[in-house]
Amino acid sequence: MFSSLSIQRLASAGLICLLAACGSSSVRQDAKNDYVKTLPPVGNTLSKANVNPSQLLNRITFGSNFTSDQQLQSVNMDRYLDQQLRSRGSVVPNVIQAQINSMTISQLSLEELIHKLEAQRIEAEQQKGVDDSLRKAYQQELNRLYREFATRSLLRDVYSPNQLQEQMTWFWMNHFNIHSGKHNVRAMLGDFEENAIRPNALGNFRDLLRATAYHPAMLRYLDNEYNTVGHINENYAREIMELHTMGVNSGYSQKDVQELARVLTGIGVNLNGNAPKIKPEFSRLYIRRGLFEFNPQRHDFGDKQFLGNTIYGRGLNEMEDVLTMLTRQPATARYISKKLAMYFVSDNPSDALVQSMANSFLQSDGNIPVTLRTMFDSPEFIASLGHKFKDPLHYVVSEVRLAYDGNYIVNAGPMLNWLNMMGQPLNGHQTPDGYAMDESAWASPGQMSVRFDIARAMAFGTPGLFKADNMTVAEKPPAPALANSMYAKTMSSTFSSETREALKQAKSPNEWNIFFLASPEMMRR
Structure with a gap:
């Protein structure tokens, strides 16, 4: 049984969890606008350095062409870069947008899509050995939805004038990599890109990390749906620290991974929409939003020791705390800054550049455009133009x-x-x-x-x-x-x-x- 203090803690956590997980969109939008407002005024670094416009375009876009050159020439290099850092949304020609609008992933919510696919999968399982065509049809539908996702991504890469946002969308899709071949994540990738990555690609890193942590594609891919009290699965916890935030050999211990896995217990997915049976004392803490589910009966409510801090057991808000803590680690600032510099500058960026970017990351509390501006204004970036090998x-x-x-x-x-x-x-x-x-x-x-x-x-x-x-x-x-x-x-x-x-x-x-x-x-x- 829970003590009165535990009950009070859990009850208040339920309300806070709901506010944190399902907070108003207007608040989130205001926050995104704040990230843009904190960018320093337009300078003249690129113009003063007499940068070749074509080389600049080849680096901050997916490839220079006459259209992007006209876009740049209508202002100047420095203002063009500033516009790209502030860009939001995908604006493509009407004929291209019509193709995108006709896609299933543009017409159905992820919840609707997966519910239909689950019904198809279950029917195929029931006919296994009797009618194998149903299984093949299910796999073909997964492949078709994956192709829609990949096609939409490429069309935007080719045609969107907000090229830096497209580059950053791909960068973060690669950083938070999800392999398309596991389970049914092929059908989830379009939503993962559209609603977790793209809106935050030029926003705040904590919002981005948080959006990936709540997305069913990530929770399925890294097995957190199987992470429950008494049966800990460390996969997602390890990758959050090793690949998503702090990086390998950055000072955290195996005990920190284990404690983070405990924090993440009960966080998973609900693919069929049926609510599980919840004991009365847990009912206020149960959360389902779309396919995301926090099941408090599967959560470890014990207190945890993570990175030298006590995380009090109170449900989903534990994850909110640790995500904030991780984004504010100096190791995270350096790890993210180095990956950005490797992507935009060179295979071996200098320690001085990485540290300068990391300082901007920490001072701005994870502001991605501010961190990028520090990099773009550096002599090292300017000197690297024309030299980075294309993947x-x-x-x-x-x-x-x-x-x-x-x-x-x-x-x-x-x-x-x-x-x-x-x-x-x-x-x-x-x-x-x-x-x-x-x-x-x-x-x-x-x-x-x-x-x-x-x-x-x-x-x-x-x-x-x-x-x-x-x-x-x-x-x-x-x-x-x-x-x-x-x-x-x-x-x-x-x-x-x-x-x-x-x-x-x-x-x-x-x-x-x-x-x-x-x-x-x-x-x-």
């Missing part, structure tokens, strides 16, 4: 953005295939550490051979991009006009003498396109 996603998207600028693709299938060929399908990394960011992971001879094949396919036009499923190719699918593009010609004038000489030797526009798209310079950003 497959950056290579594919940058090629499409440049080659088909002004044209609207109707089928992202070829792009998805190219990413598969290069070993970087979206959310295809099996372990929670995500894809590597360094050049050595992607610069193999085999990788370069595939990239040349992609460049050749692009150079002669890729009709598949303009062929919707079950439809014939458009009569004259657009072909890249790079050889006759003044913007591409201007870009090529900054290439090495060897590349410029090769371009001069091209015997046709298509051959010029191949040499340009497969050039060493197009492999870097």
Whole structure:
């Protein structure tokens, strides 16, 4: 039985949990606006350094093209970067938005989607050995929903003017990696990106971490749905500390992991919508929001010792406390800052840059745009422009953005295939550490051979991009006009003498396109 103090603590925790977990959207929106307001005024760092606009665009967007250059030229480099840091939402051309709106993941809530899939899965299980077509249909539906998620993500990468938000959305999707092959998370990835990652990609890190911690895709992938009092599962607790916040060898102990796992007991998912039977003394603490569920009967209400602090057992608010504590650790500030610097600057950013970013992270209480501004204003960032090797996603998207600028693709299938060929399908990394960011992971001879094949396919036009499923190719699918593009010609004038000489030797526009798209310079950003 609980003592009177325990009952009082649990009852108050129930109310606080509800406020914390289901707080008003207006409060959250005001907080997001505050993150933007704290950005320092626009300076002249980039203009003063005489940065090449194309190189800047290649770094803070998914790839420079004439459209993004016009966007930059309408203001100036420093103001353009400031606008990108303040950008919110995905604004794409109407024809692209229409494709997105037609997707199942855009029309159904995650709860509706999963309830339908669960009914389909259960029916398939009941017919196992009798009618295997139901199981195949279930798997095909999961694959279709995954393809919708990946297609929507790529369309936004190609067409959204808020390119820094798109880059940061992918960065955090990789940081909080969820492998698409486990359970039914293929059907959850679209919602994970749309409602956990995207709204917080340029917000506050605690809000971002919290959104991932409440999302059923994360709880399923890292097995926290099986984490219950008396049967502790440490998977999610370990990855929160090792990969999501503090990083390996940052001062926490195995005991801290175990205590965090205790904090996370009872936090899981409810896929069918049926409420479990709850004892009266726990009923006020039970929380279900969509597919997320906190079941107090599965929670360890004992006090915990975490990172030298006492976490009093009172339910879901324990997680709220530890997430705040983790985001304010100096180790977390350094770990996140180093990953950002590796993504945007170099494979081996200096300790001075990382520490400067970490200081901004801590002083701003996890403000992501403020941390990024510190990095973008640094001489190290400016000196690195044009040198960072493109991972497959950056290579594919940058090629499409440049080659088909002004044209609207109707089928992202070829792009998805190219990413598969290069070993970087979206959310295809099996372990929670995500894809590597360094050049050595992607610069193999085999990788370069595939990239040349992609460049050749692009150079002669890729009709598949303009062929919707079950439809014939458009009569004259657009072909890249790079050889006759003044913007591409201007870009090529900054290439090495060897590349410029090769371009001069091209015997046709298509051959010029191949040499340009497969050039060493197009492999870097």
